[in-house]
Amino acid sequence: MLKWILILWPSFLVAGIAEVLFFTIIDPQELYLLGEPVEFSKIATYSIGFFGFWLVCAASSLTTLFLQRGPEELNRR
Numbered sequence: 001m002l003k004w005i006l007i008l009w010p011s012f013l014v015a016g017i018a019e020v021l022f023f024t025i026i027d028p029q030e031l032y033l034l035g036e037p038v039e040f041s042k043i044a045t046y047s048i049g050f051f052g053f054w055l056v057c058a059a060s061s062l063t064t065l066f067l068q069r070g071p072e073e074l075n076r077r
Contacts, residue, residue: 007065011057018053019046 028045031038038045 003065007058007061011054011061014057015050015054018057019050022049022053 023046028038028040028042028049031045040048
């Protein structure tokens with residue numbers, strides 16, 4: 001459980017910051033997806049954007065924890 005907290009909590013915080021910075025610059029009604037304008041409501045676009053940022057940040061945190069494993073963990077049989 002601690003491992004998941006170490007992954008999800010920092011990624012949640014960074015995703016929140018990334019969302020604020022991204023949507024401060026870009027209006028959700030001006031986004032395009034596959035050449036078509038996004039027709040979701042602003043709240044839906046914010047939510048999808050947040051979960052997208054959270055997923056990317058969680059992958060980054062997971063990679064960091066994976067790369068910090070010591071030789072004892074790597075060589076266990």
